[in-house]
Amino acid sequence: MQEKLILKKNPDMVSRVIDDETILMPLYKTSDEINCIYALNKVASCVWGLIDGRRELGEIKEEILKVFDTTPKEVDKEMRGFLRDLKEIKAIKEG
Amino acid sequence: MDKQLLKRNECIVWYNRPQDGVIFTCLKEKKDFISLRGIQARLWTQLSKACSIGELRGLIRKNKTHMKYSHKIENIIKPLIRKGILEYHISQRDKKNPAFPQKYQKYNEFYLNLSRELNSVKNFNKNPNLNLYHKNSIHGSHRHFEKNEVTVSHVYREAHPALGGMSYGARLFRKLNSIKKINPQSTVVEVGGGTGFLTRSFLEEYKRNNHTKDLPRYACCDLSFKFLENQRDANERHHLSYCQANAECMPFKNNSLDLIIANENIADFTAAKVNKKEALDFLGGKIELSAIKDPSVRRSLYWIKFASLDINDATPEFIFNLGAVEFISRVKKILKRGGLVFITEYGIMNGYPTAVYLRGHVEYSIQFNHLIRVAKALGMRVEIHNLAEFFGFKKNIAVIDHCSLGFLYNMLKKDKIDLPFLAYTKEMLRQKIPKQVRYFNNLKFVELTQKSVCHNLNKFHVLLIFKGGET
Numbered sequence: 001m002q003e004k005l006i007l008k009k010n011p012d013m014v015s016r017v018i019d020d021e022t023i024l025m026p027l028y029k030t031s032d033e034i035n036c037i038y039a040l041n042k043v044a045s046c047v048w049g050l051i052d053g054r055r056e057l058g059e060i061k062e063e064i065l066k067v068f069d070t071t072p073k074e075v076d077k078e079m080r081g082f083l084r085d086l087k088e089i090k091a092i093k094e095g
Numbered sequence: 096m097d098k099q100l101l102k103r104n105e106c107i108v109w110y111n112r113p114q115d116g117v118i119f120t121c122l123k124e125k126k127d128f129i130s131l132r133g134i135q136a137r138l139w140t141q142l143s144k145a146c147s148i149g150e151l152r153g154l155i156r157k158n159k160t161h162m163k164y165s166h167k168i169e170n171i172i173k174p175l176i177r178k179g180i181l182e183y184h185i186s187q188r189d190k191k192n193p194a195f196p197q198k199y200q201k202y203n204e205f206y207l208n209l210s211r212e213l214n215s216v217k218n219f220n221k222n223p224n225l226n227l228y229h230k231n232s233i234h235g236s237h238r239h240f241e242k243n244e245v246t247v248s249h250v251y252r253e254a255h256p257a258l259g260g261m262s263y264g265a266r267l268f269r270k271l272n273s274i275k276k277i278n279p280q281s282t283v284v285e286v287g288g289g290t291g292f293l294t295r296s297f298l299e300e301y302k303r304n305n306h307t308k309d310l311p312r313y314a315c316c317d318l319s320f321k322f323l324e325n326q327r328d329a330n331e332r333h334h335l336s337y338c339q340a341n342a343e344c345m346p347f348k349n350n351s352l353d354l355i356i357a358n359e360n361i362a363d364f365t366a367a368k369v370n371k372k373e374a375l376d377f378l379g380g381k382i383e384l385s386a387i388k389d390p391s392v393r394r395s396l397y398w399i400k401f402a403s404l405d406i407n408d409a410t411p412e413f414i415f416n417l418g419a420v421e422f423i424s425r426v427k428k429i430l431k432r433g434g435l436v437f438i439t440e441y442g443i444m445n446g447y448p449t450a451v452y453l454r455g456h457v458e459y460s461i462q463f464n465h466l467i468r469v470a471k472a473l474g475m476r477v478e479i480h481n482l483a484e485f486f487g488f489k490k491n492i493a494v495i496d497h498c499s500l501g502f503l504y505n506m507l508k509k510d511k512i513d514l515p516f517l518a519y520t521k522e523m524l525r526q527k528i529p530k531q532v533r534y535f536n537n538l539k540f541v542e543l544t545q546k547s548v549c550h551n552l553n554k555f556h557v558l559l560i561f562k563g564g565e566t
């Protein structure tokens with residue numbers, strides 16, 4: 001994982017926390033995305049909450065390690081998959 | 096086409112007039128009253144359960160009077176479908192909802208709310224100004240709360256079993272009096288009192304309770320002159336003060352009031368449309384308030400910052416209950432120390448306000464968490480309750496649903512009976528119109544856990560705000 005990378009949220013992705021679960025809904029409509037919503041698991045919710053266009057990925061990882069009982073390797077793996085998914089749905093971009 | 100299944104629209108209430116077989120139906124949303132005759136009435140009776148068009152054709156053929164219609168049955172069905180009286184029946188298996196596969200059903204509400212928020216923002220500028228509407232376009236009369244907007248207090252304005260035999264206004268007095276004693280020395284302002292029924296029963300209960308004719312100093316403040324006239328007429332025997340003013344900036348003296356009542360009206364107060372990026376830029380110190388041109392947006396941003404409201408989860412544009420927030424800040428000034436505000440309205444605890452389309456105007460649901468945070472930031476104590484629990488509504492009682500009430504109202508009009516709009520139980524109706532029991536068969540009565548006439552009581556909240564000192 002690129003520890004120094006800074007990620008920004010797409011302002012057209014609305015996120016809400018409902019019953020401890022983060023739900024994302026894209027407002028940008030391409031034919032695939034119409035009416036999609038995405039529900040994030042606990043770690044992903046936490047990562048999403050920490051992405052603010054300022055924090056580096058390395059810092060986010062450290063925060064996750066403070067909250068969850070897990071190893072750096074596992075966090076790396078989980079974050080990599082999750083961030084790839086978020087990029088795919090255009091929820092985040094580098095910058 | 097012949098295999099297509101048809102069914103009745105389940106929301107329809109109907110009555111079959113025995114002497115001529117005419118069927119009356121009432122449509123839910125539009126509250127239209129429609130009579131079906133001849134072949135249409137026959138089709139309706141045949142459809143006691145879903146039927147295919149082919150089956151209906153067969154049945155019609157058997158009837159001598161109607162057999163001539165059997166080949167053009169589609170032409171008879173189409174207008175009934177257009178009017179929403181009949182529907183094509185989609186079996187469970189065929190029911191496809193591409194947006195929501197079964198496993199996502201629990202997110203349905205989230206999705207619908209968000210869609211409502213987006214639509215509310217999109218149509219915001221098209222909607223008439225709420226203050227101007229209340230000031231200039233109201234014609235008064237208690238029918239306003241039956242035809243234009245039904246309020247909970249209006250349908251429980253008479254003694255009701257769900258409130259232990261009390262009216263809404265009487266029950267409100269009991270509750271507020273138990274929180275803060277109301278006596279002849281108290282100064283009370285009721286905001287947006289509509290037709291004045293609540294005031295009347297509130298004060299009657301006060302008199303009964305205090306064994307006195309000496310009322311508290313009681314003022315009615317409303318933006319609508321017509322409603323103030325209604326309030327005066329309903330309370331002729333009481334000596335009250337009346338003030339035509341906007342509650343968002345009420346002209347009462349600072350530190351002068353013990354109690355303020357705002358029953359089901361803050362959704363009528365000014366709403367503002369805010370741009371999230373502009374708001375975040377302002378909160379992040381990138382732009383000054385003075386750079387924002389629209390005064391209502393400028394004031395909204397002031398309050399968002401003042402109460403540290405988190406708007407990160409907002410859509411790119413969102414609605415803010417500006418008038419309700421400014422009402423609370425005004426209340427802080429005019430209440431005495433130890434004073435209390437009672438507010439009730441429908442709304443949400445999370446998300447953002449959405450438009451509610453009523454006849455003649457559009458109002459906005461209340462984001463109660465925003466109000467709570469503002470009141471706290473102003474240094475006041477708050478309590479939030481569910482309306483049904485606060486008033487002690489007995490939720491196992493079943494009352495007539497809105498569609499049935501509209502239907503009954505129209506039926507009785509034909510009999511020259513003017514039925515007041517109330518949350519009737521079956522028993523109440525039996526006592527009120529014993530000779531009309533024949534209409535009762537198809538009326539729907541629904542438990543308050545699900546619905547009260549046309550309201551979901553779970554969506555109504557009571558916000559109590561205390562200004563310092565003893566309460």
Ligand SMILES: C[S@@+](CC[C@H](N)C(=O)[O-])C[C@H]1O[C@@H](n2cnc3c(N)ncnc32)[C@H](O)[C@@H]1O
Pocket residue numbers: 226229233240244246247248249286287288289290293316317318319322340341342343357358359360363364365
């Ligand atoms: C929906 S009605 C509620 C009436 C009554 N309280 C009830 O429970 O049936 C709203 C009332 O608030 C008044 N109103 C609306 N906007 C107002 C404002 N900005 N200031 C004062 N009164 C207002 C209306 O004229 C009307 O009397």
